[in-house]
Amino acid sequence: MLENISFANPEFFWLLLLLPLAVLWYFYKRHEQSASLKLPTIEGFGKPGILPRLRPALFAMRLLALAAIITAMARPQTEDISTRTKTTKGIDIVMAIDVSSSMLARDLRPNRLSALKEVAANFIKERPNDRIGLVAYAGEAFTKTPITSDKSIVLRSLREITYGQLNDGTAIGMGLATSVNRLKESKASSKVIILLTDGVNNSGFIEPQTAADLAIEFGIKTYTIGLGTNGNALSPIAYNADGSFRYGMRQVEIDEDLLKDIAKVTGGKYFRATDNDKLEAIYEEINKLEKTEIEEFKYYKYEEKFRPWVLLAGALLLLEWLLRNTLFRSFI
Template identity: 55%
Template sequence: FTQCPLTTDHAVIKNLFSAIRTGMVKDGTAIGNGLATAVTRVKDSKAKSKVVILLTDGVNNQGSVAPLTAAEIAKAFGVRVYTIGVGTIGKALAPVAMYPDGSYQYGYVYVNIDEKSLGEIASMTGGKYFRATDNEKLKNVYKEIDRLEKTIFEEKNFTNKAEHFLPFAVSAALLLLLEFLLKNITFRSTP
């Protein structure tokens, strides 16, 4: 499912992501479904560069769309896919159950990342596969993707001009009229 539609409003993203809880969706990794959904969101964009960043910590074991089929769809729509395998390969601590009070029971689970498929998806769509084992490496991956996706565009500058002459001109004309009236009617001197 889509937790957040495309937006540049970071506050909305943070709020929606803070509401994510274990158990909101069925357990498993549906790489193909996730990629197909993402492609559907960007396929009609008029942007020069259409990109999906696929971030996963596992192997496709759920869903109705095969990951390579989703990659073919992305390629057909001109969507470049950057894939990122995150986390530990082997045993990793993960939430395995939720208590009634909302806290979690953690246990070690076996984790595997299908790096071969992730590399194929990236290669097929003109993207690149990255591996990130910690937050710092993930930040560097995002910086690299940002560097690879620079788009040159024509900058258009607009100048908003506002004329402020009229109020001053009217005020000056009224003062001249007042001076004329005072001089010729009120303070008129007779010879």
């Protein structure tokens, strides 16, 4: 009966301390509870029956009824809690991903692009309350997915990003400008671009500084990530006869000064990822830096359970009254 039960007024249980006092009082006054008749001898009356020995059960019923009433006064109830969350300050995020041939370099496992896609997928899954879009860029840029709250679409688009969808090159300005264009009409309280590249700006007709100025104008924060080890990396250097890449060691060149400047002027931060672990740590840090404010509403539904205790007390008192006036009725 008390499973999953809470009490709205548990202070009434202090009244249970009266029950031991009542028991003591009963045993102290028990000889005065029934009439007595003094006789010179009880010969001829026979031995007393079992009913006198059971008479204290009437008092026990009254005590149990009192305990049930006290329990009812404490208001036992069950509690059903339902919650609803509301995003009070959502964030719109565009991930600008470099898909040039150098992203196939193998200084990250199995290569830069595959490592990025795995880490980016985890980042997307951890942002259930935000809208996310994808921009891919190489020698030019295009929107792979507009900002959307449907993470399944974003994750599927991320898996579909491969090298060869664009002319080779690294158009950082184009990638950033396209990302700004995706966010400029956003009504979100916070707008963020995560721009990743492993090279220097060598393509496109929009300068990175111009794209950064556009981000500033529309209040868009930009986090920049330079991807690649320090020194040389095993990278595509030419094509084989069958069209596949031939790999060789190539100097890693990342325009860190440019990436730092873009991040600084837009209010973001620059990161350098030299291996898989650092790349994962960078996205985890960005995830912590850009927190969406969630308001949680809790609804409590209480169901009162005092009625069974009142009925139990009433049944005990009724039974006690019936027994007192029938089986245990005294004619003296």
